[in-house]
Amino acid sequence: xxxxxxxxxxxxxxxxxxxxxxxxxxxxxxxxxxxxxxxxxxxxxxxxxxxxxxxxxxxxxxxxxxxxxxxxxxxxxxxxxxxxxxxxxxxxxxxxxxxxxxxxxxxxxxxxxxxxxxxxxxxxxxxxxxxxxxxxxxxxxxxxxxxxxxxxxxxxxxxxxxxxxxxxxxxxxxxxxxxxxxxxxxxxxxxxxxxxxxxxxxxxxxxxxxxxxxxxxxxxxxxxxxxxxxxxxxxxxxxxxxxxxxxxxxxxxxxxxxxxxxxxxxxxxxxxxxxxxxxxxxxxxxxxxxxxxxxxxxxxxxxxxxxxxxxxxxxxxxxxxxxxxxxxxxxxxxxxxxxxxxxxxxxxxxxxxxxxxxxxxxxxxxxxxxxxxxxxxxxxxxxxxxxxxxxxxxxxxxxxxxxxxx
Amino acid sequence: xxxxxxxxxxxxxxxxxxxxxxxxxxxxxxxxxxxxxxxxxxxxxxxxxxxxx
Ligand SMILES: Cc1cc2nc3c(=O)[nH]c(=O)nc-3n(C[C@H](O)[C@H](O)[C@H](O)COP(=O)(O)OP(=O)(O)OC[C@H]3O[C@@H](n4cnc5c(N)ncnc54)[C@H](O)[C@@H]3O)c2cc1C
Ligand SMILES: [Fe+2]
Numbered sequence: 001x002x003x004x005x006x007x008x009x010x011x012x013x014x015x016x017x018x019x020x021x022x023x024x025x026x027x028x029x030x031x032x033x034x035x036x037x038x039x040x041x042x043x044x045x046x047x048x049x050x051x052x053x054x055x056x057x058x059x060x061x062x063x064x065x066x067x068x069x070x071x072x073x074x075x076x077x078x079x080x081x082x083x084x085x086x087x088x089x090x091x092x093x094x095x096x097x098x099x100x101x102x103x104x105x106x107x108x109x110x111x112x113x114x115x116x117x118x119x120x121x122x123x124x125x126x127x128x129x130x131x132x133x134x135x136x137x138x139x140x141x142x143x144x145x146x147x148x149x150x151x152x153x154x155x156x157x158x159x160x161x162x163x164x165x166x167x168x169x170x171x172x173x174x175x176x177x178x179x180x181x182x183x184x185x186x187x188x189x190x191x192x193x194x195x196x197x198x199x200x201x202x203x204x205x206x207x208x209x210x211x212x213x214x215x216x217x218x219x220x221x222x223x224x225x226x227x228x229x230x231x232x233x234x235x236x237x238x239x240x241x242x243x244x245x246x247x248x249x250x251x252x253x254x255x256x257x258x259x260x261x262x263x264x265x266x267x268x269x270x271x272x273x274x275x276x277x278x279x280x281x282x283x284x285x286x287x288x289x290x291x292x293x294x295x296x297x298x299x300x301x302x303x304x305x306x307x308x309x310x311x312x313x314x315x316x317x318x319x320x321x322x323x324x325x326x327x328x329x330x331x332x333x334x335x336x337x338x339x340x341x342x343x344x345x346x347x348x349x350x351x352x353x354x355x356x357x358x359x360x361x362x363x364x365x366x367x368x369x370x371x372x373x374x375x376x377x378x379x380x381x382x383x384x385x386x387x388x389x390x391x392x393x394x395x396x397x398x399x400x401x402x403x404x405x406x
Numbered sequence: 407x408x409x410x411x412x413x414x415x416x417x418x419x420x421x422x423x424x425x426x427x428x429x430x431x432x433x434x435x436x437x438x439x440x441x442x443x444x445x446x447x448x449x450x451x452x453x454x455x456x457x458x459x
Contacts, residue, residue, distance in 0.1 A: 010448060040445075040448045040450045042450050042454060043450055043451060046451065046453055051453060052451055056442060056451060059445075059448070059450075060449065288414050288415045288448055292415060292448065315416070317413040317456070319413050319414075370456065375458070
């Protein structure tokens with residue numbers, strides 16, 4: 001029995017790791033194009049900030065794969081896929097055959113289709129290589145004014161990391177008229193903006209990039225409304241697209257992502273998918289907890305222990321030191337039957353919002369206070385009814401550990 | 407003893423359980439974990455953990 005895993009990011013690695021934990025005797029081969037062993041991508045933020053050296057990026061000791069009897073081939077690209085033969089082509093040269101395949105090819109940054117994106121000085125951040133070329137550029141020559149395109153979690157974390165590196169001018173540009181449009185409502189976004197401005201970040205909201213200008217390398221960015229902003233370096237953090245190229249070519253059913261059923265099987269029996277590449281019940285998560293759940297589910301099914309994946313409740317923590325923000329589940333409910341409890345303290349920069357449906361906690365924003373954030377987030381993920389505690393949840397002095405016994 | 411949560415993946419470090427798989431005996435407080443200890447679930451460094459209070 002041989003399982004071939006395509007991609008050695010979180011999903012591919014965890015699928016292999018879990019297979020071994022389940023005692024599978026299968027031969028496991030992981031193939032990934034990045035020339036480094038597995039590392040978690042959030043570490044890239046600390047790497048850019050200067051808080052984490054390259055040699056501490058990696059999750060496992062160098063002999064991990066060998067000890068696990070997992071054959072990891074990194075620095076090699078898969079160039080072809082034959083779904084009937086269960087075979088993959090490596091580096092355009094050799095084909096290897098397996099009994100099962102797991103597609104864990106992840107996602108790639110989405111670049112705007114505007115003139116000038118190919119110019120020197122335009123970056124995105126997904127890999128160690130991306131991070132290294134960005135740092136090289138930022139630290140060579142006179143200090144550039146940095147523009148981050150995208151006011152989502154990743155954009156804000158990158159912007160903050162660059163400030164922390166010591167660069168002075170970092171502006172975040174967002175197409176929507178508020179920050180974190182997917183995780184926050186108006187009120188939350190306004191408060192967050194104030195807190196990040198105090199740290200030295202600048203913001204331009206409601207702006208759509210039209211063109212990146214510059215001779216040889218970028219010098220400014222022009223917006224649809226005709227205004228412009230000087231930019232010596234631009235980092236695009238405007239979402240990702242699932243890497244379905246191989247799957248499409250091989251004839252596996254795809255929408256925006258690679259389609260999987262509740263067993264995470266693709267349209268071809270024996271070929272599974274997990275992580276940022278997969279689309280399950282119309283959702284592509286792009287988040288570690290989902291990639292992790294999916295990878296584990298794939299491993300169970302491969303090990304012959306049938307397991308269904310029912311979805312993951314998205315939860316996010318903004319990892320910017322000094323700002324506490326946790327959001328989970330549905331924060332901007334549309335339609336009938338929702339109940340909202342909230343508390344706002346402008347002066348303290350505190351905003352708490354809870355969204356209930358049929359007494360179950362289905363969404364939460366927890367901004368400006370750390371206390372309770374993780375407990376509330378877990379309550380949302382478990383879709384629990386807080387019962388008798390419902391009316392106490394917004395109180396600052398509530399003992400949140402009581403929720404653990406629900 | 408205080409539990410700590412990984413802000414990237416949600417893993418919870420419980421000092422009472424430790425992390426025996428990585429030679430961290432039960433009873434080890436988070437603060438005493440070695441600097442190169444990483445999240446056993448997703449692999450991020452210690453800096454990504456937040457105390458649960
Ligand atoms: C800077 C940064 C910070 C993040 N922070 C968080 C966070 O705090 N919390 C969170 O939940 N999520 C976070 N994310 C998102 C998270 O990293 C992804 O959800 C996760 O990496 C998905 O794992 P994956 O294995 O599906 O995909 P990936 O990590 O993208 O791995 C896919 C791998 O497959 C390889 N590959 C693709 N095609 C081929 C091919 N043809 N041949 C060989 N190899 C191939 C790729 O090179 C890549 O190494 C962050 C992302 C970034 C970039
Ligand atoms: Fe983690």
